[in-house]
Amino acid sequence: MTTMLVIADAFLSAATPGRVRQTCWLARRGLEQVVDRLVVARAEGMEDASMTSKLVALQVLYVHTRIPALAWHSWHALSRACHQHAYELSPTYAEVRGWLEDVHELAAEAYAAEQV
Template sequence: MAAFLARQALEEIVDQRCMSVGAPAQWASARSKLVVLRSLDSEEAADAAARAWSRLSAACHVHAFELHPSAAEIEYLCGVVASLVPVR
């Protein structure tokens, strides 16, 4: 459940960051928004967001023949998502 919630939070953060760099794209896919961030936002934030989104997506779609992600990995990814929250 934590992976689903973290991915949902990350997608909202990515939407906010896209709007803050002047590229709102509510209709675009998450991958497309991450490409936009790679071009217009800081490289570190864009890379962290892309890696976290990819790993959280994989955690949300575990197949029977795959190992589930560990609690430590999900906790780490939640920390990455928290680090991307814009400071006001």
């Protein structure tokens, strides 16, 4: 687990309405750190690739795992939640908690994949 995910957990535990969206920023950065570790571990030269490129690369690098789908869904859900839209409600505490749990699951899957 990354330090950013620990901070996101603590931030959400003390959540006020404004902190829910801020937790999304922290969780997304934690997710990006996990994705960076996964991609760089198996594909040299992708350190400076965009996050979208790294998410696509996961589909090839971890083809028989849940990692690509979990990373893709989590990153897009958190990215959408990070930005306020006039016509949408802010994400709920439960939604953010679910996304954060998905990121923790991805971090655990990533750790397991590194051990193989």
